[in-house]
Amino acid sequence: MSLFSDNIRYLRSQKNISQEKLADELLISRGAYVKYESGRSEAPYALLQRIAHYYHISIDLLLSVDVRKVPVEDLLQLAGNRILLPITVDKDGENIIEVIPHKAKAGYTSGYSDPEFIEKLQQISLPFLRAGKYRAFPVSGDSMPPHKDGSFIVGRYVEQLGDVMDGRTYVLLTKSEGIVYKRLNRNGNNRLMLQSNNSFYKPYEIRVSEVLEIWEYACSIETTEFEADDLSFDSIRGMFLELRNEIRKTKI
Known part of the structure; x- marks a missing residue:
């Protein structure tokens, strides 16, 4: 068994849909689908895309994350089924x-x-x-x-x-x-x-x-207190002297 096979089996159970009906939706035979859900075959990329779009989640999520631990229904629905964790709030309802x-x-x-x-x-x-x-x-x-x-x-x-x-x-x-x-x-x-x-x-x-x-x-x-820039005459004069020294060094 693989994480992918565990995920698609769990997602199918959440939708309460049969293997045969889901296979029809994915344009494949039931026999082919059973192999993916049992982990005996790896799904080609074109099929991964269809499965991801069917469940409105990303391919990354299907392949690399245990979706039983992610509130899939709360994920933001983004173009291309991109992953973004759900909007969560604290006990007072604040973001x-x-x-x-x-x-x-x-x-x-x-x-x-x-x-x-x-x-x-x-x-x-x-x-x-x-x-x-x-x-x-x-x-x-x-x-x-x-x-x-x-x-x-x-x-x-x-x-x-x-x-x-x-x-x-x-x-x-x-x-x-x-x-x-x-x-x-x-x-x-x-x-x-x-x-x-x-x-x-x-x-x-x-x-x-x-x-x-x-x-x-x-x-x-801001994690530090604001400090105004030192633009006094001595400060500006010091900056120009330092700049002049740097220019001289580059000419040597």
């Missing part, structure tokens, strides 16, 4: 926010669709957030002031690209860069322009196909 710590930031690129990875994340709730699915992402670097290293951006999940509003800020999970927080503009049908609040960093484009998730800015959590 629960899953917090991705800095140490788990790198692992999120591969773990974002793994229910076990997400379930291990710390959780908090904020009473003023409207309905939706929320996660908190760590901020790094100085490209998006006033947010600094150690801060967290709480994002509300965006289900469709058409819901992205030009000029607003979003957390993106991308295939090449992992987690990034930028100001977005839709630049053509299949591209997004990413812009930093810090003008030192130049805007750049990415293909929509590179984007795995988009989370709209909902609020931020």
